[in-house]
Amino acid sequence: MLRRGAPLFTLTLFLGAALLFLIQLVFARMVLPLLGGAPAVWNTAMVFYQAVLLAGYGYAHWLTTKAGRKWQPGIHALVLLAGFACLPFAVPGNGGPPGDSSPIPWLIGVLTMGVGLPFFAVSATSSLLQHWFSKTADPDARDPYFLYAASNAGSLAGLLGYPLLVEPNVTLRGQAWGWMIGYAVLAVGVLACGWRSAQTTSSEVEAPRGRITGKRRLRWVLCALVPSSLMLSVTTYLSSEIAAVPLLWVLPLALYLATFMIVFAQRPLIPHEASKRLLPLLLVGVVMVIATVVTTPMSLLAALHLAGFFVAALVCHGELAKDRPGAESLTEFYFWMSFGGVLGGAFNALVAPAIFDRVIEYPLMVVAAALIGISSGKAGRHLAWAVVPVVLALVLVKPLGPMFAFGVASLTCFLLSRNGIRFALGLAGVLLVAGFTGEGGSRVLLTERSFFGIHRVEDDGRFHSLFHGKTIHGVQDMSRPKVPLSYYHPEGSLGRIFGAGVTGPVGAVGLGAGALAAYGRPGQAIDFYEIDPVVARIASDPRYFSYLSGSRAKVSIILGDARLMLAKAPDARYELLVLDAYGSDSVPVHLLTREALQLYLRKLAPGGRIAFHVSNLHLNLRPVVANLAHDAGLVCLAEDDEDVTDEEMKAGKFPSRWMIVARRLEDFGSLPDHGNWEVLGSDPKSPLWTDDHSSILPLLDFRLR
Structure with a gap:
């Protein structure tokens, strides 16, 4: 299949696509410690990359239609050469993100200065090389679109290769230098393809495939x-x-x-x-x-x-x-x-x-x-037929329940699938009825969405629960509103930590429903660091949760990424720091690195402790915290409080895993004498996480539970 010039073009396209994916992943990892692990950072970066990719395709179209064939390789050589000005890429050091306004303009500027030129140059590779290949005398030149398959194979290799091979084994600085070497090889390959295209002429003229x-x-x-x-x-x-x-x-x-x-x-x-x-x-x-x-x-x-x-x-x-x-x-x-x-x-x-x-x-x-995917015939009676599954759903939902009603209605849509319009209208009608009918079960008090996810407050008649997707981020028993529940239960690990004596200021990373505030004492200060303003509004509203409004302590909510906001707090302020940001699928890695721990220690008062909530269905974070503590010369205790009975679960206590570190064993007070705390040493099988090198892959349990 790959005859004459095709192997050169195929390999070059494969490399270019792989580099295009890798630069997105590598540079985003570099920016994360400055802006946090928020989805808004990734969303902004992705929009930037897509916009530059579109510009690259536009440039390739301009180059191939406005410049002569012999000039095209030379012009693109200058574009590739300009890309070297940004390499090896790094986050520009001319100031950090703004603390009191949206960081999006700053992030766009950093992306533009850091990777804009090389990303633009590489983004033009796929369509440009396919056009050049179509001008060669290769037998496959009449239909060069098969090269797009090679381009996407390169993208797939970059996508899978980064988390599986690159991130676990190479530091960020090494990744940047490796990418620059790959870019240099790509530049040579692109110019070789351009030279080959300029030196040969297709012997056949392809007939146009329809007017555009x-x-x-x-x-x-x-x-x-x-x-x-x-x-x-x-x-x-x-x-x-x-x-x-x-x-x-x-x-x-x-x-x-x-x-x-x-x-x-x-x-x-x-x-x-x-x-x-x-x-x-x-x-x-x-x-x-x-x-x-x-x-x-x-x-x-x-x-x-x-x-x-x-x-x-x-x-x-x-x-x-x-x-x-x-x-x-x-x-x-x-x-x-x-x-x-x-x-x-x-x-x-x-x-x-x-x-x-x-x-x-x-x-x-x-x-x-x-x-789009199903052919449509005449418009005639499309709408009339599409009403059938909707009527079935409405008629059957009350007497037979949503499971049977929507199951039958959905299957009825299949009978309409010979016509795309009728089929689509039927599916839309079933989904619309299902949306208005509701789920049943617990009463949904609130649903609100932000860049950070979808939040839902449910009331089952006794408990108010805060959900982030499927993950529960807080529970309150409305008949006992002053008792902290879920992972914060008084008979759990955190209850024992507070029971060992905490009288000074407390800092908490991650707000949830605010259950930690229930441990507050008169005259005590509790500062919550929360990145999502929607969570802050929900937790502060007594209609949903009253932990914050009912606390005896002076409670403050500080919005923004915890690492950025903690850096502004006075040094030696907190007697206890509680980090609870690791329960979901998106773990903020930048909060569990050597540099992050050094920041926490600066904010910790003499004799203070740092507690980590490391409960997670799919990640074992114990070796990460243990290695960080060992690296910093700290003492580390861990407790798995996971033997929770059904009765305790019904009363609001959840299984949990906690770790706590301090400068000296004496700083824990009476804590080691209560519960099942064990002293942990380092884990040589797990690497030390730093801002320059971290990977969650070795910690993953891929089973869906």
Whole structure:
């Protein structure tokens, strides 16, 4: 398949795509210690990368249409050379982020100065090299789109290679130097491809594949927008509603890239028509589980959502591949594809959190995939037929329950799947009825969404519970509002820590429902460091939780990333620091590094202690904290308070794992004599986390529980 010039072009495209993914991951890791692990940081970075990628495609289109063939390699050589001005890349040292205003403009500036030029240069590689290849005498030059499969294979290699190979074994500084070497090799390969293209002439002139109209461009945009949005929607839905597993975002993104590899291959592994026949069945299954709010068994449901997304993306991208223009319009085609991807990403990252209080974008894109992926006939009686599953759902939901009603209604939609409009309207109707009918069970008092996730307060008649997706972040018994519950129970590890005597100021990273405030004493100060203003509003509202308003201590909430905000606190202020930010799927690694611990120690009063709540379904963080303590010359105690009876669970006590460190054993007071505390030494099998080197991969338990 790879004859004459094809191997050179293929390998160069593969390397360029891998570098394009790696630079995004590496530089974002560099910025995290300055701005925290907030999703807003990643969202902003992704929008920046997508915008520059679009600019790169636009530049490639301009270069191939406005500059002569012999001039193109020289012009692009200057662009590649300019990229070296930023290498090896590093975060510019001209001041940190602003503390009293939005850091987004600062972050955009840092990204532009740090990686803007090399990222722009690499982003043009794929479409530029495919255009140059189409001008060679290679037998495959008439249809160079198979090279796009090689490009996406490189992207997939970069995506999987970073968490599996690069991050666990190479420091950030080493990653930056390694990327620069790869960039130099890429520059040589790109120029070699340009020289080869300029020296040869295709012996055949390809006939144009249809006129490029505005309607055709719009379809390209939509076929790229829906899978882009659907990928992010599935990731959010799985993380918040099915399984809060770290690195889960890798799976949808890997499947997304794989679909491009399949549909643009010279001989696709999965025929397009087979994907289209399978799509209605999978979309019906996805709509059924969304409408019935089924969340178990987790592994099976996660597989269903991922399979539905994969086939939907395969069909949408297959439509793009079918409608691709001739090589003479290749760069324009990729520009509009990229534009659609940018719109999809911006919709999910920026628009949806501002206008939806739950993951509404997911069912919206499921319906859009049905419209795009399934052929539609005459408009006639589409709407009349689409009413049938809606009527069934409304009629059956009360007497038979939502599980049966929405199951039957969803299956009825499958009978409409010969027509895309009718099918999509039926799915939309079922989802709409399910949204208005509600889940049943506990009464939902509040649902609110921010950049940091979806928060929900539920009332089961006795307890108010604060959820972040599926993770419980706080519980209060409204009949005993002054008793701290869940992981903060008086008979648990934290209760024993406070029972050993804490009279001075307390700092707490992570607010939740504010249960720690119940331990406050008159005249004592408790400072909560919370990154999400929505959580602060919920915890401060007595209608939902009264821990803060009922505390005997003087309670303050300091908004912002804890590491940034703690740096502004007076040194030697706190007798106890409590860090509770590690329970979800997105662990803020920058709060568990050597540099972070040095900051905590500066803020700790003589004789003070630092408590870490390390309960996590999928990560064992004990060796991380133990190694940090050993490195700093501290004493480390740990307790697993996980033998909780059913009666205790019903009373509001949750299983938990806590660790506490201090400068001397005497600083723990009477604590070691109560409970099951054990002294921990370092773990030589686990590396020491620093701002320059950390990886959660060795700590992962991939089982969905």
